[in-house]
Amino acid sequence: MSDAAQPTAAEVRAAAEAVKTALDRHLAAVERRTGEDDPAVYEAFNELAAAAEEYDELLYDRYDEVTPFEIPGTEDSLPPYTGPEEPNALSVLIRRDYAVVEPQRLLAQAQRIEAVEEDSGIERTASGTVHGALGLLFGEFEPDEIASRHKEFGLEEGDSTLWVTASDEPAEPGEWLEAPFEQADAQRIVCRFDVSAVFDEEADDDLEDDPELTTDLDDDEDLEPLDADR
Structure with a gap:
């Protein structure tokens, strides 16, 4: 980043103060929580994550330094779980995409x-x-x-996802066959697993952006095998 585009020291300091404020709000929400999946705690968590991410970016841009902690991003997080605490039934929803190549x-x-x-x-x-x-x-x-x-x-894999959703009672035979995926409720997802090539691309981008993870080698330079005992 050029010097002209760098954040000021005051901006970094303000971002640090925002993290402190978000931490206080998150702790207060946790102390006042009304249940396992209190929406106020969920909202405070997202605010803390956003503030921490902003501070981390500004700190790196200004001082080439990073924070020692990492808060999961909010874009991929699930909404608060509102299903039964002890599900009596579950549904497994699977989508797999293929290309006929x-x-x-x-x-x-x-x-x-x-x-x-x-x-x-x-x-x-x-x-x-x-x-x-x-x-x-x-x-x-x-x-x-x-x-x-x-x-x-002759198929090529695309994106795929698996959702495990909780239910109060098992569905009646034939109850959802006409529209099997219509009633999928994101707030009843116990867990989900996603596979996508975009995740590999993001990992490759991270490797390219990190100078410590790249090595310049001449085309004719030999690599010594690793010692298994090391």
Whole structure:
């Protein structure tokens, strides 16, 4: 950052004072909390996280220094949990995205499935189209197996997410089949797990931005193997 764009010492000091104020508010909210998931505590936590992040950025820009603590960002945090403390049931919601990158490989796999079914007396002619081949594929294999073998089927993984949500009572048979994902409530999520290439890109950016994690090597320079005992 250029000198002209650097924050002033006064701005850094003001950001530090904002962190102190946010800490006091967070502690006061915790002391007055009315339950396990008090919205006031959640709000105070977000304010503290934002203030700490602002101070950390200004401190680094002005003095090339960082804080010794890290508060999780608020963008990826879940809203306050409002579900039952002792759930009697749960739902697991899964989304996995794929791109069909090798249609011929997909069609070939579908034809193999049809060939086996024909030997068993089952006749189907769905393998001639990508649409039909996908129906055969997902009818034959479990989703987890497709996820682990996606390259064999001509697919490329995209983003995926898994939500575990809590319920008071199990749903009645057939109750949600017409709209299975319509009633997903973010405030009843017990935990969630996300996979995305964007996370890898962010990690690569962090490595490029950190000069201590980069090494300049000549093209013909040899690297000595690491000593396993070290």
